[in-house]
Amino acid sequence: MFHKEGTKIIAGASIVLIASLLLTEKFLFDINWLKISLQIIALFFYVMILQFFRNPNRTIAPNEHTIVAPVDGKVVVIEEVYEEEYFKDKRLMVSIFMSPINVHVTRYAVSGKVKYSKYHPGKYLVAWHPKASTENERTSVVVENPVFGEILYRQIAGALAKRIVNYAQVDDVAVQGTDAGFIKFGSRVDLYLPLGTKINVKLQDKAVGNHTIIAQA
Structure with a gap:
């Protein structure tokens, strides 16, 4: 498929x-x-x-008490950071790097209402570069979940990625596990979670979209 x-x-x-x-x-x-x-x-x-461009069927039953991996890849960052675009305060960031051989479908990590969706043109630094999150081409989407509150995920283009596809529109109803977009040819996705969120993965873990539980309440 x-x-x-x-x-x-x-x-x-x-x-x-x-x-x-x-x-x-x-x-x-x-x-x-x-x-x-x-x-x-x-x-x-x-x-x-x-x-x-493969798109394996990974249909799941939405669970409001879990945050699932939105993409396939390797967990490369778990740290507190200052999120300056939307929250303008400290958040817990979990970053997943996708190589060209990973599935590049972006799926909703949580269910809820889309509160914010914005595209930013930018550079094409390698996806793991510290400044990629703020300087590369990217989209930022915020989904409000009844258990975790507002969760921001950011699709970030890499050195090879030349197009980010984002389906999320403000006021959409996001359903955990369904398609939220696609990033073509190498990239990264950052999740910004509330401080104190119980993280269920470690650095260098292999994340599988819709299967790996990133965090749980």
């Missing part, structure tokens, strides 16, 4: 793959080693594109 954001790219890649195979067969039929090498390279990039 592939994400809808990859439809055009996959279609284009399929055309390029077929054209590459046909052209190499036609013009390199007598240079077998070169023909096979180019065909393997074309197939490799095609498979990489397919796996990047």
Whole structure:
């Protein structure tokens, strides 16, 4: 199953793959080693594109007492920080870094009402750079949950990511575990939680979207 954001790219890649195979067969039929090498390279990039846009079915029953991982990746930051865009006070930040081989669907970590949603153009520093959270292209979304209160998540573009897709609109009803967006080709998502939230993960843990419980009440 592939994400809808990859439809055009996959279609284009399929055309390029077929054209590459046909052209190499036609013009390199007598240079077998070169023909096979180019065909393997074309197939490799095609498979990489397919796996990047995969969208595994991970339907869950929403639970207001848990915050689930919004994306797949590695937990790289757990610390108190000053959140200057929306809360303007200290929050507990949990940051998940996604490599190009991770699933890049962004899912709602909690259910609730979308209170804030804003896109920011910016730079394309590597996603783990300390300033990426405030200087890179990003979107910030706040969901108000009846148990945890207001939770902010931030989609951050990385050095390879050139487009952030955000479905959250103010006054939408967010349902935990459903699609909230997509980040194309490498990125990171930061969660800003109330101080004192009981964190259920450790640094370097592998997070799986909709499966890993980041925090619980």
